[in-house]
Amino acid sequence: MTITDSFFTKWHKECAVFLVLLLPLTACKKQKATQPIPNANFVTVHPQEVELLVELTGRITPMRVSEVRPQVNGYLYKRLFEEGTDVFQGQQLYQVDPRPYQAALKNAQGKLNSDLATFRAQTLKLKRYAPLKNMDAVSRQDYDDTLAAQEATKATIESDRAAVRQAELDLEYTGINATISGRISRSIKTQGALMATNQANPVAIITQLDPVFVDIIEPTVEQLRLRSRLADGKLQTLRGSAHVPIDLILEDNTRYPLQANLLFTEVVTDQETGSVIQRAIVRNPDKLLLSGMYVRAIMHEGMQTAFLVPQEGIMRALDNKPYLYIINKDNVIERREIGLERLQETYWVVTKGIQAGDRVLVSNPTSYSPGQKVKAEEGRTPVGEVPI
The missing domain is CATH 2.40.50.100 (RNA polymerase II/Efflux pump adaptor protein, barrel-sandwich hybrid domain)
Incomplete structure (x- = not known):
C-alpha cells in the first residue's frame, strides 16, 4: 500500500473538522465553571401569637321594618x-276623612242610650211587679215576660257597648300613626x-336604622376549622364568648368607626352554597349603614401560635399543595411542604412545616431549585405577583 500526498491532505482536513466541533464544547465547560452564584433574599421566621382574622361578606339588615x-x-x-x-x-x-266614622260613633252611642233607657224602665216595672206577684194582683206570666225582656235588653246593651267601642276604634284609626x-x-x-x-x-x-343587624355569610368549612383548633387547644379565645368584635369595611374601602358584636349563628346550612348565616349587631347613630348595603366583615376569632411568612415566599405544586424554599446553614436551597392557615394582609399564617430560625427564600423563589447554592442576603423584596 502506497501512502500518497492526497492521503495526508484528507487526514488533516478530517482532524481540522473534529477540532472545530470540539471547541464549542470546551468553551461551554469553561463558561459553566465560571457562572457566578446567584444572590437570594430571605427572611428569618420565628413563632409568634397571631390574631386570626377572617374576612367575610355581610349585608346590612334593619332591626325592624314597619x-x-x-x-x-x-x-x-x-x-x-x-x-x-x-x-x-x-x-x-x-x-283619613273622619266624618263618616264620627257619624257612625254617634249612631252607636244613641242606640246604646236607647237600650239603657229601656233597661231602666224594665227594672222599675219588675220592682212594682214583685210585691203584686205574691198577692196574685199580677199574673205570673206577665212577671216572667218582663224579667225575660230585661235580660234580653241587658245582652243588647253589651252588644251596643261593643259597637260603640268599635266605632271609637274606627274613628281613632282615621289617624294613621307610626x-x-x-x-x-x-x-x-x-x-x-x-x-x-x-x-x-x-x-x-x-x-329602624339604629342599631342594625349585619348578616354575615360564612362557609361551613371555616366553622369546622375553628372547632378543630378549639378542640386541639390552639386558640385562646373563640367565638361564643361574651364579646366577639367584628370590623366592618364599607364599599369604598373605608373602615366603619364602630365595631359590631356577634349575636348568634344559624343552625341551618344553605344547601346550595354550603354556608351559614351569622348575625351581628352594630350601632348606627349617623345612619351611614343603609338597609341592603354590602360590607366586608373582619371577624376577630382568637389567637394562635404560628409563623408569618411573606406571601411572595409561598408556592403551590401541581396538586395545589403549598410549599416554600429554605436556605440552610450551607446556603443551599431546601424544599419544605407546609400547612397554611390563611392570608392576613401580605403574610401567610403558616402552622406547620417550618421551625424557629428558618431562613425562608422570598426573592422570586420560582427561579431557584432545590440543591442550588446561593448567596444569602437577609431582607424582604417588594411584593410581586406570586402563584398561591
Whole structure:
C-alpha cells in the first residue's frame, strides 16, 4: 500500500473538522465553571401569637321594618310628615276623612242610650211587679215576660257597648300613626287618594336604622376549622364568648368607626352554597349603614401560635399543595411542604412545616431549585405577583 500526498491532505482536513466541533464544547465547560452564584433574599421566621382574622361578606339588615297601611276605608285628608325624615313611635302620619266614622260613633252611642233607657224602665216595672206577684194582683206570666225582656235588653246593651267601642276604634284609626321609630320612606298615596283596608301595597315604610343587624355569610368549612383548633387547644379565645368584635369595611374601602358584636349563628346550612348565616349587631347613630348595603366583615376569632411568612415566599405544586424554599446553614436551597392557615394582609399564617430560625427564600423563589447554592442576603423584596 502506497501512502500518497492526497492521503495526508484528507487526514488533516478530517482532524481540522473534529477540532472545530470540539471547541464549542470546551468553551461551554469553561463558561459553566465560571457562572457566578446567584444572590437570594430571605427572611428569618420565628413563632409568634397571631390574631386570626377572617374576612367575610355581610349585608346590612334593619332591626325592624314597619309597613304603614290604613285600617279603615276613606279618602286621605292630609299627610302630616316630611318624606325621608325620622319619625317617632306614636307620631301621626296621615289623617283619613273622619266624618263618616264620627257619624257612625254617634249612631252607636244613641242606640246604646236607647237600650239603657229601656233597661231602666224594665227594672222599675219588675220592682212594682214583685210585691203584686205574691198577692196574685199580677199574673205570673206577665212577671216572667218582663224579667225575660230585661235580660234580653241587658245582652243588647253589651252588644251596643261593643259597637260603640268599635266605632271609637274606627274613628281613632282615621289617624294613621307610626308603630316604630325610624326613617320613613316616600309616601305612595297623596292627598285625596282613596285608602282601603285590604290594599296590597303599603302607603309608606318605616325602617329602624339604629342599631342594625349585619348578616354575615360564612362557609361551613371555616366553622369546622375553628372547632378543630378549639378542640386541639390552639386558640385562646373563640367565638361564643361574651364579646366577639367584628370590623366592618364599607364599599369604598373605608373602615366603619364602630365595631359590631356577634349575636348568634344559624343552625341551618344553605344547601346550595354550603354556608351559614351569622348575625351581628352594630350601632348606627349617623345612619351611614343603609338597609341592603354590602360590607366586608373582619371577624376577630382568637389567637394562635404560628409563623408569618411573606406571601411572595409561598408556592403551590401541581396538586395545589403549598410549599416554600429554605436556605440552610450551607446556603443551599431546601424544599419544605407546609400547612397554611390563611392570608392576613401580605403574610401567610403558616402552622406547620417550618421551625424557629428558618431562613425562608422570598426573592422570586420560582427561579431557584432545590440543591442550588446561593448567596444569602437577609431582607424582604417588594411584593410581586406570586402563584398561591
